Amino acid sequence: MTPNTGQVPEFQGAQRRRPGLRGWLLFSPLLLWLVAFVVAPTCIMFVYSFCQRDELGQVVFEFSLSNYGRVFDATYLKILWNSVLYAGITTAICLVVGYPVAYFIGRASEGVRNKLLMMVMVPFWTSFLIRTYAWMTILKSEGPLNGLLQYAHVIAAPLDILYTPTAVVIGLVYSYLPFMILPIYGSVEKLDNALIEAAFDLGARPVSAFSHVIIPLTRPGILAGVLLVFIPAIGMFAITDLMGGARVPMIGNVIQNQFGQARDWPFGAALGMTLLLLFAALFALTVRKDEDAAA
Amino acid sequence: MKSMAALLQLLFVSVFMLLGCSDSKPTPQATSGTGTGPAGSAAPQPAPAALKELNLFGWSEYVPQEVIDGFTKETGIKVNYETYASNEEMLSKLLAGSTKYDLIQPSEYVIEALVKQGKLEQLDHTKIPNLKNIAPDMKGLAHDPELKYGVPWMAGAAGIIVNTDKVKDEIKGFKDVFQDKYKGRIVALNDSRELVSWAMATHGLDANVVTAEVLEKVKPTLAAWIKLVKTFDSDSPKTPLLGGDVDLGVIWNGEAALLLKEDKKWKFIIPAEGAHMYIDSLAIPKGAPNKVGAQMFMDYALRPAVSKIISEKFPYTNPNAEARKLLTPEQLNNPASYPDLKGMKTFRDIGKMASDIDKLVTDLKAAN
Amino acid sequence: MKLVNLLLASWSTLVFAFLYLPIVLLIVYSFNASKLSVVWEGLTLKWYGQLWRELVAHMGDERRSTLIESLNNSLIIAGFTTALSVALGTAGAWLLYRYRFPALRSLTTLIFIPMIIPEIIMGISLLIFFKTVDFELGFATVIVSHVTFCFPFVLIAVQARLAGLDPSLEEAAMDLGATPLKAFFLVMVPYLLPAIISGALMSFTLSMDELIVTYFTRGPKSETLPIKVFGMAKVGLNPLLNTISTVFIVLTAMLVVLAESLKGSGRRAADPR
Numbered sequence: 001m002t003p004n005t006g007q008v009p010e011f012q013g014a015q016r017r018r019p020g021l022r023g024w025l026l027f028s029p030l031l032l033w034l035v036a037f038v039v040a041p042t043c044i045m046f047v048y049s050f051c052q053r054d055e056l057g058q059v060v061f062e063f064s065l066s067n068y069g070r071v072f073d074a075t076y077l078k079i080l081w082n083s084v085l086y087a088g089i090t091t092a093i094c095l096v097v098g099y100p101v102a103y104f105i106g107r108a109s110e111g112v113r114n115k116l117l118m119m120v121m122v123p124f125w126t127s128f129l130i131r132t133y134a135w136m137t138i139l140k141s142e143g144p145l146n147g148l149l150q151y152a153h154v155i156a157a158p159l160d161i162l163y164t165p166t167a168v169v170i171g172l173v174y175s176y177l178p179f180m181i182l183p184i185y186g187s188v189e190k191l192d193n194a195l196i197e198a199a200f201d202l203g204a205r206p207v208s209a210f211s212h213v214i215i216p217l218t219r220p221g222i223l224a225g226v227l228l229v230f231i232p233a234i235g236m237f238a239i240t241d242l243m244g245g246a247r248v249p250m251i252g253n254v255i256q257n258q259f260g261q262a263r264d265w266p267f268g269a270a271l272g273m274t275l276l277l278l279f280a281a282l283f284a285l286t287v288r289k290d291e292d293a294a295a
Numbered sequence: 296m297k298s299m300a301a302l303l304q305l306l307f308v309s310v311f312m313l314l315g316c317s318d319s320k321p322t323p324q325a326t327s328g329t330g331t332g333p334a335g336s337a338a339p340q341p342a343p344a345a346l347k348e349l350n351l352f353g354w355s356e357y358v359p360q361e362v363i364d365g366f367t368k369e370t371g372i373k374v375n376y377e378t379y380a381s382n383e384e385m386l387s388k389l390l391a392g393s394t395k396y397d398l399i400q401p402s403e404y405v406i407e408a409l410v411k412q413g414k415l416e417q418l419d420h421t422k423i424p425n426l427k428n429i430a431p432d433m434k435g436l437a438h439d440p441e442l443k444y445g446v447p448w449m450a451g452a453a454g455i456i457v458n459t460d461k462v463k464d465e466i467k468g469f470k471d472v473f474q475d476k477y478k479g480r481i482v483a484l485n486d487s488r489e490l491v492s493w494a495m496a497t498h499g500l501d502a503n504v505v506t507a508e509v510l511e512k513v514k515p516t517l518a519a520w521i522k523l524v525k526t527f528d529s530d531s532p533k534t535p536l537l538g539g540d541v542d543l544g545v546i547w548n549g550e551a552a553l554l555l556k557e558d559k560k561w562k563f564i565i566p567a568e569g570a571h572m573y574i575d576s577l578a579i580p581k582g583a584p585n586k587v588g589a590q591m592f593m594d595y596a597l598r599p600a601v602s603k604i605i606s607e608k609f610p611y612t613n614p615n616a617e618a619r620k621l622l623t624p625e626q627l628n629n630p631a632s633y634p635d636l637k638g639m640k641t642f643r644d645i646g647k648m649a650s651d652i653d654k655l656v657t658d659l660k661a662a663n
Numbered sequence: 664m665k666l667v668n669l670l671l672a673s674w675s676t677l678v679f680a681f682l683y684l685p686i687v688l689l690i691v692y693s694f695n696a697s698k699l700s701v702v703w704e705g706l707t708l709k710w711y712g713q714l715w716r717e718l719v720a721h722m723g724d725e726r727r728s729t730l731i732e733s734l735n736n737s738l739i740i741a742g743f744t745t746a747l748s749v750a751l752g753t754a755g756a757w758l759l760y761r762y763r764f765p766a767l768r769s770l771t772t773l774i775f776i777p778m779i780i781p782e783i784i785m786g787i788s789l790l791i792f793f794k795t796v797d798f799e800l801g802f803a804t805v806i807v808s809h810v811t812f813c814f815p816f817v818l819i820a821v822q823a824r825l826a827g828l829d830p831s832l833e834e835a836a837m838d839l840g841a842t843p844l845k846a847f848f849l850v851m852v853p854y855l856l857p858a859i860i861s862g863a864l865m866s867f868t869l870s871m872d873e874l875i876v877t878y879f880t881r882g883p884k885s886e887t888l889p890i891k892v893f894g895m896a897k898v899g900l901n902p903l904l905n906t907i908s909t910v911f912i913v914l915t916a917m918l919v920v921l922a923e924s925l926k927g928s929g930r931r932a933a934d935p936r
Contacts, residue, residue, distance in 0.1 A: 018762065018763065018764050023758070023762055026754065027758055027762075029751065029754070030751060030754060030758065033810075034774065036792075037789065037807060037808070037811045038773055038774075038776050038777055038811060041789050041791070042780070042788065044788045045784055045787075045788045054412075055412065055644070056390065057386070057650075075657065075658045079657075098678070100670075100671050101674065101675045101679075103671060104674070104675040105675070115919060117861070118915070119679065120682065121864045122686075122916070123682050123912075124868045124872065125867070125868060125871050125872075125911065125915065126686070126689065126908040126911065127871075127889050127892040127904070127908070128872045130689065130892060130905070130908055131689075134685035134686075134689050134692075135684075137538070137692070138684060138685065140539065142539035143538065144688070162538075163525050163526045163540060174681070174682070174685075179816075179865060182864065183819065185857070186824045186857055186858035187823055187824065189857045190854075190857070200667075220822070220824075221824075224820060224822065224823040227819060228778075228819060228865075231775070231778050231779055232778060234779075235779070235780075235782070241485070245524075245526025245535075246485045246526065246527035246528065247524070247526070248663065249661050251781075252781055253657075255783060255784065256783050257653050258650075259383065259387050259783050259787060260381060260387075261381075261487055261652075261653050262649055262650040262652075262653035262654070263383065264647075267650070269784065272784040275779060275781065276776065276779055279775065283772055283775065284768070350883045355895070356894055356895060360729065375884055376729075377881075378886075378890065378894045379878075380893060380894065384878070387787060388790070388878070391791050391794065391879075394800050394882060394883060396883075531896050
């Protein structure tokens with residue numbers, strides 16, 4: 001999984017050995033945790049996805065593949081695509097917006113660095129709902145944003161932002177920005193000073209220094225950030241509900257509904273499993289590609 | 296050493312005996328009894344005593360802290376108030392879960408579904424004498440005609456809210472709300488069953504007879520309506536109304552009541568095509584550990600003075616006739632708090648059709 | 664170079680402004696006289712007064728404030744979650760970096776599952792799991808659920824830092840007489856610290872804000888702040904929430920400043936630069 005930057009030579013011998021007894025012992029807490037709290041619950045859901053439902057929506061243990069059949073309905077595929085699209089846009093914006101900030105923080109002096117990091121996270125220690133409602137207050141027709149723009153005569157009538165896809169993207173980017181900044185910061189922070197100065201000194205324009213030296217060196221951080229934003233963003237539904245007026249359903253909404261009003265747990269489980277399988281496949285592909293590239 | 300051990304043993308035994316003695320005191324059957332030791336303790340009793348703790352699983356912002364504190368003060372029973380935001384959330388946790396709840400607050404159609412599956416305890420009316428306070432028109436409802444399973448808490452209906460400052464036309468029903476001229480200025484509940492029932496009302500159909508044909512019939516209406524809605528919100532629909540993002544819509548009467556209380560510009564209208572009523576009740580899930588305490592709480596909440604507190608905080612329709620006598624004329628005259636519910640039917644449990652309804656609304660929403 | 668720094672600084676300032684925009688609103692509205700926090704009605708300090716009274720009453724055990732209690736619960740849960748997540752995540756990242764075996768890829772996929780799986784599914788399946796093994800719901804179950812989806816964040820952050828690291832660093836330490844354990848703690852951990860801190864911050868944040876999984880795995884006595892807030896959304900968010908958030912932020916800011924001034928000019932040993 002660990003992406004190789006390509007700039008650093010592959011290590012032989014010491015790295016990548018098979019774990020001995022001590023190795024497995026060290027692994028055991030992690031393994032036990034995974035088995036108990038990830039594998040077991042996933043298996044439960046897996047079993048459920050093949051079940052039928054009763055009147056209340058609960059599972060009845062009768063084997064059936066019908067749930068998976070329903071998953072491939074055109075509507076759900078469209079909804080899934082929507083979710084991927086929003087997640088993709090969010091990730092891209094977060095990357096562009098967040099990278100410079102991560103770089104700035106990573107290159108700052110020690111004391112400043114930690115303060116800035118905290119400053120990035122502190123807003124997110126307030127409750128998600130409070131933050132989102134604050135955004136809704138800012139963006140609404142009679143809110144401060146419209147008020148300011150109208151006062152400055154930039155616009156004549158209030159902008160229709162709240163309860164539109166724009167608001168959803170703003171909400172998503174806002175929620176996930178720290179999860180892009182922090183991993184990239186981790187990569188930036190370990191960059192060698194001499195290397196950076198060399199990149200800038202050797203006559204190249206700053207853009208080249210970035211694109212040819214710095215960004216490739218921080219690739220692991222970028223990848224991590226992309227992962228930590230894109231994956232959770234696909235399942236996100238609360239922001240579309242609140243800031244998007246619950247008008248455009250995301251796959252997260254659909255799954256949520258199955259355990260809610262639709263009262264169809266097995267179908268919800270099937271949808272969830274499908275999502276998982278999709279990712280497992282994607283993941284396997286990217287890892288394979290990465291390993292091939294490193295070889 | 297041996298004598299020490301013997302002494303200790305004697306001490307332990309005597310302590311246990313003393314404890315055992317105090318436990319065997321039978322609890323009074325009256326509703327104002329205090330909770331004592333664990334149920335089914337030492338000596339044989341005519342009825343089990345109430346436990347010291349009560350697990351209340353209710354809607355968030357539906358049970359005032361004052362009521363809980365008052366109950367605890369009087370009975371010594373600690374109430375653990377766990378909350379949910381929708382019936383289905385409650386069902387998910389109740390049916391999947393390992394916590395033993397003593398009280399839940401289901402809506403009427405959920406009670407029906409739970410009763411069908413045998414998941415509710417039958418109430419002992421002799422322990423809940425204050426049931427007599429319930430208004431006659433709140434009894435005899437389809438889901439629980441003899442109040443065998445639930446004690447009514449609050450009732451109401453979903454209806455039309457209008458900002459008369461912005462909307463000058465007269466709005467009488469759903470058809471007036473969902474017009475093209477109000478496109479993007481409407482708020483609706485994020486509840487697929489409600490939405491479908493409104494569409495069915497405009498076609499003159501019974502909201503409780505849901506079949507595939509019926510859904511096909513109302514699909515075009517729904518499709519048109521969904522395009523006009525700015526935001527779907529079941530949790531706090533008054534927010535977009537107050538924020539000026541929408542001017543009218545269909546929301547819960549309780550939410551509307553809060554708006555009407557603040558400003559005269561808000562109007563609440565029961566749709567001419569027809570509306571349905573809902574009623575939330577306290578019920579006891581099967582296997583509840585503290586059934587005695589639960590019934591004590593039910594009786595406590597039915598006291599007029601206590602019910603009045605609930606009405607003051609949450610201005611829904613109070614089914615307690617005696618409590619209504621204690622309310623101010625202002626509260627009773629709020630058309631959103633006390634709409635005319637006469638003749639309104641409640642939702643019945645439609646079982647698996649709920650899934651089809653959800654799919655229909657999801658399809659229509661995604662099509663935009 | 665100077666221009667680049669200036670540009671970066673201005674961009675970062677803009678982004679920070681974006682991050683704090685709703686916070687500023689929050690703080691301003693905590694002085695809002697209106698009970699319905701969406702309407703502005705004038706300045707007042709009464710919510711702070713009410714918060715103070717509730718806090719005092721709660722501390723003096725006169726009247727349990729469910730709001731403050733839920734805040735306490737959230738902080739405790741987040742604390743434990745972060746500690747455990749950091750331990751599991753760091754250990755996991757290091758082990759994955761160190762060893763190579765066929766099942767490695769499947770193991771990594773397993774670690775990703777809690778991140779991908781929709782929270783409601785995870786919540787319900789964990790609930791059923793706990794019910795099956797007869798584990799009573801309470802703080803422990805909430806912490807376990809939180810750690811399960813928080814530690815992948817730590818793991819990924821630490822992995823990114825480990826990428827391309829010269830393993831001879833550790834070998835060298837061991838050659839110089841350190842035991843593997845010492846080598847880990849005296850060489851690896853300081854090197855990984857920025858990523859560990861990143862991961863810890865993410866973990867704490869995620870835990871503080873977690874709603875859905877917590878809803879399913881909590882016991883009747885372990886209400887957390889997000890659950891409380893979610894419930895309050897119906898009657899219109901209690902202005903006290905704005906007040907609490909403001910106080911929280913101000914306190915955190917003060918803590919950070921205090922920590923920095925106590926540390927002196929702040930340096931960390933073994934900075935690889």
